[in-house]
Amino acid sequence: MTGVALAEELLLLAYDDESGKATMPRISLDLGMAAAVLIELALAGRVAYADGNLVVTDPAPTGEPILDEVLGRMAADTPHSPSSWVQRLRHGLRDRILATLVAQGVVRDVEETELGFIHVHRYPTADGTVEEDTRRRLAEALAGGQLPDEATAALATLVAVLRMEPALGLTGEAAVDARRRLEEIAGGAGFSGTVSLDDSVVRPSVALVVTALGQAVDAALGKRP
Template sequence: MTGVALAEELLLLAYDDETGKATMPRISLDLGMAAAVLIELALAGRIAYAEGNLAVTDPAPVGEPIIDEVLARVAADTPHTPSSWVQRLRHGLRDRILGDLVARGVVRDVEETELGFITVHRYPVVDATVEKDTRDRLAAALTSGQLPDERTAALATLVAVLRMEPALGLSGAAADDARRRLEEIASGAGFSGNVSLDDSVVRPSVGLVVAALGQAVDQALGKRP
C-alpha cells in the first residue's frame, strides 16, 4: 500500500486547518476512522466477511504501521462481526493517527492549558498538500457525474455516512445535493444499499462495514432528519 490511508484523509477533513480542532462529533469521527481501517484492509484483500464475521484472508502486512497493527489484532483475536470491530477499534485510534501525522510533518501538535489545569491539544496543518489532494478528488467526484476510482468511492461513502458535508465547506441546498451525490457514488460502487454476498468478496465486506458504521453513528447522534 502506498499513499495516504483513508482514516488519515477522514481525520484531515474533520479538523480545521487553522485552529487544529475537530469540526464534527469526535465519537462519530472515531467510529469512522475504525471503519476506514477495516475498509482499507478489505480493499487490500487482507480481510473479508465470512459466516457473520470479519476474518483475515491474507496476514501479509500492507506497509502502513497502524493498519498493520489492526490486521495483526484481527488475526490474533477470536472472530467478531463488523459492528463489533468498529466499536473495538475506535478507542485510541485517533490519537495514534494524529501522532503519525505529526511525526510526518503533516500537522503539528499544539499543547495548551484551559481553565488553568486542563491540557488540550490542537493540530493545525503544516503540509496542506495531503488534504488538498483529498479535497480535489472529492470535488471531482461530486461534479464529474462519473463513478470515481475505488478508494475515492470508499472515501465518499465514509463522508456520506459520517454526515461530513459541512467539512467540505457546504451547507444548505449545496450540502443536500452533495449528500445525494455521495450516496449515489456509494451505491454505484457497491458499498451501500443492498449487499449481496454472492457478489465479489471486497464489495460485500466493505458494504457490511459501512452498514455497521451507519448504525453506530445513528445510535451515537440520532437518526439523520
Template sequence: HGLRDRILTDLCGRGVVRDVEETELDFIHVHRYPVADPSVEADIRQRLAEALTSGQLPDERTAALATLVAVLRMEPALGLTGPAAEDAGRRLEEIAAGAGFSGSVSLDDSVVRPSISLVIAALGQAVDAALGKR
C-alpha cells in the first residue's frame, strides 16, 4: 500500500538517506538510497549495543529493533562471535519476551505498541514459514 515509498520519502525528507536515480544499460532506471547522515545509524547501533549489554529494559524503538533482529534471525549482522554472540542472542530473546513474543508477557503488557507487535509477529511468521521454526 505504498509503505516503502512513504518510508523512503520520510527518510529522504529527514536527510537520513538521499534518492539517487541512475540509468543502467541506457534504459533501466534504478533508484538507490545511500546514507546521507551516518550519525543516525551510529545512534541506532549505540542504542542496540546498550540494550544488549546494560540488562535494563530498552525504550520502545530499541525494543522493537532488538525484537526484529531476533525474530528475523539477523544476529550475525551484529558481527559478534563466540561467547559475545551467545550473550547477545540470549539478551535479544529476553527483550523479545518483554515485547510479548515469548515467555509470559502478553502483547497487552508489551513494551512495544500493539500495531508494531502485529507487524513483527507477521514478519516472524513469514520467516518461520520460509525457514522453518527455530
C-alpha cells in the first residue's frame, strides 16, 4: 500500500495541476473512483464476490475514512452486484475525496463566479509530492518489464480502463504502447481477463469490478476505437 487511497491518486491524475479542472469526462472519473474504492476494499480483504454479489466479509475499519464510510454502507445494505455498487457509489464521491485532499493540503479549493451568479470550484495543486510519487510509480511500471506492486498494478488497471493515457502526457503511438503495457500489468496482476473463482477470492472480486467499470465507461462514452 502507498499510504494514499487509490481513488485519491486517480483523482489527482485526472485534474490539471494549474487550472484545477478535470481533464477527462466526469462521468467516467466518478465511475472510476467508485471502482477504486471497491478494489481497495477487496484488496484489503473487506469485501469479496459471492453468489453474484459483492459482500462484506470483514467489517473491521481500514483506518481510511472514505473506505470505512463505504464499507459501513455496504455492510448495512443488502448485497448488490459489482456493477450496481459502481453505480451506487459514484454519486457525491468526487466531492468527498476533493474535500479530503483540501483538508490534507494537497489541493486548494478556489471558488469563482461565472456569469455573475454561477458558483464553480477549481482545485489547483497545493502540494505536488503525492501526485509526483504516483506518476513516478506509473512511469516505472510502464518502462519496466516486471510486475509492479499490487497498489500500482491496480492503479495501472484503472488508468487503462478509464482511457487516461492523455493524463500521463501520452498521445499517438506512445499512448497506444502505454495502453498495451497497462493492460499487460492488469492481466499479470490477475485484475482482468478470464475470471476464475477457483483461483482465488480477491483477484476475481477485483477483476469483476474492473469488468463492471469497463462496461459502464463504454455505456457512458461509447466503445473505445
